[in-house]
Amino acid sequence: MDNLEKMDKEYVFGTYARDYTHFTRGRGARIYTNDNIEFIDFSSGIGVNSLGYANKGLVEVISTQAGKILHSSNLFLIEPQARLAKKIVELSGYKMKVFFSNSGLEANECAIKLARKYGENKNRFKIITLKNSFHGRSIATLKACAQDKMHKHFSPFPDGFIYANDIKEAMTLAKEDGKVVGIMLELIQGEGGVRAFDKNEVLELSQFCKNNDILLMIDEVQSGIYRSGEFLASQVYNISPDIISLAKGLAGGIPIGATISSKDVFEIGDHGSTFGGNFLSTSASLYVLDALDSYKKSGDLALNIELFENYLFELKNNFSNIILDVSGLGFMRGLRLINDEVLANILNLAKKHRILVLKSGNATLRFLPPINISKDEIIEGFSRLKGVLLEL
Numbered sequence: 233m234d235n236l237e238k239m240d241k242e243y244v245f246g247t248y249a250r251d252y253t254h255f256t257r258g259r260g261a262r263i264y265t266n267d268n269i270e271f272i273d274f275s276s277g278i279g280v281n282s283l284g285y286a287n288k289g290l291v292e293v294i295s296t297q298a299g300k301i302l303h304s305s306n307l308f309l310i311e312p313q314a315r316l317a318k319k320i321v322e323l324s325g326y327k328m329k330v331f332f333s334n335s336g337l338e339a340n341e342c343a344i345k346l347a348r349k350y351g352e353n354k355n356r357f358k359i360i361t362l363k364n365s366f367h368g369r370s371i372a373t374l375k376a377c378a379q380d381k382m383h384k385h386f387s388p389f390p391d392g393f394i395y396a397n398d399i400k401e402a403m404t405l406a407k408e409d410g411k412v413v414g415i416m417l418e419l420i421q422g423e424g425g426v427r428a429f430d431k432n433e434v435l436e437l438s439q440f441c442k443n444n445d446i447l448l449m450i451d452e453v454q455s456g457i458y459r460s461g462e463f464l465a466s467q468v469y470n471i472s473p474d475i476i477s478l479a480k481g482l483a484g485g486i487p488i489g490a491t492i493s494s495k496d497v498f499e500i501g502d503h504g505s506t507f508g509g510n511f512l513s514t515s516a517s518l519y520v521l522d523a524l525d526s527y528k529k530s531g532d533l534a535l536n537i538e539l540f541e542n543y544l545f546e547l548k549n550n551f552s553n554i555i556l557d558v559s560g561l562g563f564m565r566g567l568r569l570i571n572d573e574v575l576a577n578i579l580n581l582a583k584k585h586r587i588l589v590l591k592s593g594n595a596t597l598r599f600l601p602p603i604n605i606s607k608d609e610i611i612e613g614f615s616r617l618k619g620v621l622l623e624l
C-alpha cells in the first residue's frame with residue numbers, strides 16, 4: 233500500500249493544516265475512514281455537502297448527466313444552466329439575473345467587477361467591507377477581506393477597498409468618501425466567529441444604500457442555500473440586496489459559484505468562465521435546490537434547526553464554565569468559547585469521539601451540518617459532543 237501521507241507531503245503544496253484522517257465514503261451525515269471508522273459530520277466539508285454524502289437522487293442525476301454531456305462551453309445554450317438561473321431567481325423572490333462560475337471567490341470577483349462597471353460612469357469604484365470578513369483568496373478578494381493578516385506576501389493589491397469596523401462606520405465612511413459604489417458583507421460572518429449582524433442595523437444599511445445609490449453586496453457563499461433556514465439569509469433579514477454571491481452548498485459538492493444581481497450592466501466580453509455553469513454543475517444544482525425546496529416546505533428543516541439549536545443552548549447551560557455564547561442562525565452556528573486553548577482541546581477530542589466540527593475566529597466552535605441532516609444524526613452527534621466536553 234502506498235504511503236499516501238508521505239506522497240501528499242512530497243507532491244502537494246503545503247497550503248493546508250491537513251489532518252491525515254483518510255475518509256473514503258459517506259452516507260447521509262455519516263462519513264467513514266479507510267478503516268471503516270464512522271464519524272458524524274457537523275461540518276459538511278465546510279458547508280458544501282448540503283444533501284450529505286451519497287445522496288441517491290443526486291448520484292443518479294450526476295451519473296445520468298455524465299452519460300450524456302458534461303461540457304459544451306458557454307458559446308452554446310446550456311439547458312440546465314438556463315433552468316437553474318430561473319430557479320435561483322424564483323427561489324430568491326428578487327428580479328435578478330445570474331452569472332455562473334466555479335467557487336465562492338469567483339462569485340465575489342464577479343460581484344466586484346459588476347459593482348465597478350455599475351459605478352464607472354458615476355466615477356465611483358470603492359467597496360467597503362466589514363472587519364473580520366472573509367471573501368476569498370484571489371488577489372482582489374483577499375484585499376476585500378478586512379483582516380490585516382490576509383494582506384501579507386502578495387502585494388501590490390488592487391486599490392479601492394475600505395474597511396469598516398461595523399455597519400455604522402461603513403455608512404459614515406461611504407458618506408465621507410464620495411467614491412464608494414458598494415458595501416459588501418456576510419450577514420453571518422462564517423470565518424469571523426459565526427457572528428450574525430443585527431437585523432435592524434442591516435435594515436438601516438439597506439435603506440442607506442438605496443437612498444445613496446450604493447450597492448448592497450451580500451456574500452452568501454456560506455450563509456446561502458437554506459443554511460439560514462431560508463433559501464437566502466437575505467430573506468431572513470428581509471432585505472433586497474443589489475448583488476448576492478453564492479457557492480459552497482449550491483450543487484451539493486460539485487464546484488459551482490453564482491453571482492446574482494438586479495444590475496444588468498454586463499455586456500458581451502465583460503466577464504466569462506470556461507467551466508462556469510456547465511451541464512454537470514447546473515444539473516446537480518437543480519436537483520439540490522428542488523430537494524431542499526421540498527424539504528423546507530415539509531417543515532422538517534425548521535424542526536431540525538430548532539432541535540439543533542436546543543442542543544446548543546443545553547450545552548451552553550451545562551458547560552457555562554467554558555461556553556460563553558451560542559451564535560449564528562439556522563444551520564450556521566457557533567459556540568463561543570472562553571479561549572483558543574479550549575477550542576483546540578475540543579477539536580482534538582472531537583476526533584476521538586468521532587464527531588466532525590470546525591473552528592472559526594474569536595475562539596468559536598463552528599457547526600455547518602448537512603442541511604438535510606436527520607433527527608437521529610443530530611441526537612447522536614450531540615451525544616458525542618457531550619462526551620467531548622465531559623472529557624475536557
Ligand SMILES: Cc1ncc(COP(=O)(O)O)c(C=O)c1O
Pocket residue numbers: 335336337338340366367368369418422423451452453454455479480
Ligand atoms: C463568506 C465566504 N465568501 C467567500 C468564500 C470563498 O469561497 P471559495 O473557497 O469557494 O473560493 C468563503 C469560503 O469559505 C466564504 O465563507
